[in-house]
Amino acid sequence: MISLLQEAATTAAEHTESVASSVAHGETETTTGLPQLDLSTFANQIFWLVVAMVVLYWVVAKIALPRIGAVLSDRQGAMTGDLMAAEEFKLKAKEAEAAYDKALADARAEANKIVAANRAEIQKELDAAIAHADAEISARGAESEKRIREIRDSADVDAREVARDVAAELVRSFGGTVDQAAVDQAVDSRMKGALQ
Amino acid sequence: MATEAHGEATGLSFHPMDQFIVRPLFGDGPVHWYTPSNVTLWLFAIILATLALLVLGTRGRGIVPTRTQSIAELSYGLVHKMVGDIAGKDGLKYFPYIMTLFMFVLFANFLGLLPLAFTVTSHIAVTGVLALAVFLSVTAIGFIKNGAHFLDLFWVRSAPLAIRPVLAVIEVISYFVRPVSHSIRLAGNMIAGHAVIKVFAGFAAIAAVAPISIIAVVGMYAFEILVAFIQAYVFTILTCVYLKDALHPSH
Numbered sequence: 001m002i003s004l005l006q007e008a009a010t011t012a013a014e015h016t017e018s019v020a021s022s023v024a025h026g027e028t029e030t031t032t033g034l035p036q037l038d039l040s041t042f043a044n045q046i047f048w049l050v051v052a053m054v055v056l057y058w059v060v061a062k063i064a065l066p067r068i069g070a071v072l073s074d075r076q077g078a079m080t081g082d083l084m085a086a087e088e089f090k091l092k093a094k095e096a097e098a099a100y101d102k103a104l105a106d107a108r109a110e111a112n113k114i115v116a117a118n119r120a121e122i123q124k125e126l127d128a129a130i131a132h133a134d135a136e137i138s139a140r141g142a143e144s145e146k147r148i149r150e151i152r153d154s155a156d157v158d159a160r161e162v163a164r165d166v167a168a169e170l171v172r173s174f175g176g177t178v179d180q181a182a183v184d185q186a187v188d189s190r191m192k193g194a195l196q
Numbered sequence: 197m198a199t200e201a202h203g204e205a206t207g208l209s210f211h212p213m214d215q216f217i218v219r220p221l222f223g224d225g226p227v228h229w230y231t232p233s234n235v236t237l238w239l240f241a242i243i244l245a246t247l248a249l250l251v252l253g254t255r256g257r258g259i260v261p262t263r264t265q266s267i268a269e270l271s272y273g274l275v276h277k278m279v280g281d282i283a284g285k286d287g288l289k290y291f292p293y294i295m296t297l298f299m300f301v302l303f304a305n306f307l308g309l310l311p312l313a314f315t316v317t318s319h320i321a322v323t324g325v326l327a328l329a330v331f332l333s334v335t336a337i338g339f340i341k342n343g344a345h346f347l348d349l350f351w352v353r354s355a356p357l358a359i360r361p362v363l364a365v366i367e368v369i370s371y372f373v374r375p376v377s378h379s380i381r382l383a384g385n386m387i388a389g390h391a392v393i394k395v396f397a398g399f400a401a402i403a404a405v406a407p408i409s410i411i412a413v414v415g416m417y418a419f420e421i422l423v424a425f426i427q428a429y430v431f432t433i434l435t436c437v438y439l440k441d442a443l444h445p446s447h
Contacts (some may be wrong), residue, residue: 033403046232056296065272068269072272
C-alpha cells in the first residue's frame with residue numbers, strides 16, 4: 001500500500017511540477033501538490049496516531065465503557081425492580097380488594113341472618129300474642145255465652161214461675177181449687193212452644 | 197491538481213489544500229517522526245473531547261442522566277447495538293476497540309470542522325493505518341477463530357461449482373481492496389468537503405459574489421456536519437461487517 005501511495009505521489013509530483021516549482025512552499029519541503037501525499041510527514045502522523053490511539057483506547061475501554069455500562073445496567077435493574085415492585089403492589093391491591101369484597105359479603109350475610117332472626121322472633125311473639133288474644137276472646141265468649149244461657153234459663157224459670165202463679169191466681173179468682181199439678185202441666189205444655 | 201493557484205488579475209488566491217499541511221507545532225523545523233505537530237495537537241484534542249463526553253459527561257453516574265450523559269449513553273448504545281446486530285453476540289468482545297475507533301473518527305471529523313482546525317482523518321496516512329489495523333486484526337481473528345475454514349469466505353458454496361474459482365479470485369481481490377476503500381473513502385470525503393468550503397470561501401474576496409459565497413459555505417458546512425457523522429458511522433459499520441466476516445466466514 002505504501003508503494004502504491006509513493007507511486008501516486010510521484011505521478012502527482014510530475015503533473016504539478018511546473019506549478020509547484022513556481023510556488024514557494026515555506027516550511028514544508030514537499031514537492032507534491034497534495035499534503036496528504038507528502039511521505040516525509042507520514043512517520044510523524046503514524047507515530048502520533050499510534051500514541052493517541054493507545055491513550056484513547058485506554059480511556060474508552062478502561063474508564064468510559066465500564067462506567068456507562070454500569071450506569072445502563074443499574075438503570076435497567078432499577079426499572080426491573082420498580083416494575084416488579086409495582087406488580088407486587090398490584091397483587092396486594094387485588095388481594096385487599098378481594099378481602100374487602102369478602103368482608104362486605106360476610107357483613108351482608110350476617111345482616112341478613114340477623115334480620116331473619118329478628119323477624120322470626122317478632123313473628124313468634126306476634127303469634128303468641130295472637131294466640132293469647134284468641135284464647136282470651138274465646139274464653140270471654142264462652143263466659144258470655146254461659147251468662148246468656150244462665151240469664152235465659154233463669155228467665156225461663158221466672159217465666160214458668162210467673163205463669164204458674166198467674167194461672168193459680170186466675171183459677172183461684174174464678175173460684176176453683178188450685179190443682180197444683182194440673183197447673184204445672186198446663187204451664188209446661190204451653191211454655192214448650194213459647195220458649196226455646 | 198494544483199495546491200495553490202494565484203489569480204493575479206482578480207486578486208483571488210485559493211489555498212484549499214494549505215489546511216492539510218503538516219507543520220511542527222513549535223518553530224519552523226523539519227517534521228521528524230517525533231516532532232510535536234499540528235497532527236499531535238488535534239489527536240490530543242480528540243482524546244480530550246472523548247474524555248469530556250464519555251468520562252466527564254458521565255461523572256454523575258445518574259440513574260436519570262444529564263444531557264451530556266445521555267449523549268454518551270446514546271453513542272454507547274449506537275455502537276453497542278451496531279456491533280451486536282452485525283457481528284453477533286461473539287463480536288461484542290471487540291466492542292471497546294470498535295467504540296474507540298468510532299469515537300476517534302467521529303471527533304476527528306467534528307473537530308476538523310472548527311475554523312482553523314486540522315482534520316487528522318483527512319490524511320490517508322491516518323485513515324490508512326486505521327484501516328490496515330482493522331484489516332490485519334480482522335484477518336488474524338478470522339484465522340485464529342476458524343482456522344482454514346476462514347478461507348470459506350472466498351469459496352462461495354451457494355454458487356455453481358464451475359464458477360466458484362472465478363468468484364474466489366474476485367472475492368480475494370475484493371478482500372484485499374477493503375483497507376484501501378475503507379481508508380480512501382473516509383479521507384476522500386474529508387479532503388473534498390474541506391477543500392470545497394475553502395474554495396467557496398476564496399470567492400468571498402469578490403464583493404459581488406461574497407453573499408452567494410457565504411451562503412454556499414454555510415450550506416456546505418451544514419452538509420459537512422452530516423458527512424462527518426455519516427463517515428464515522430460508515431467507517432464503524434464497515435469494521436463491524438469485516439469483523440462479522442471473520443467470525444462467521446461461511447456465506
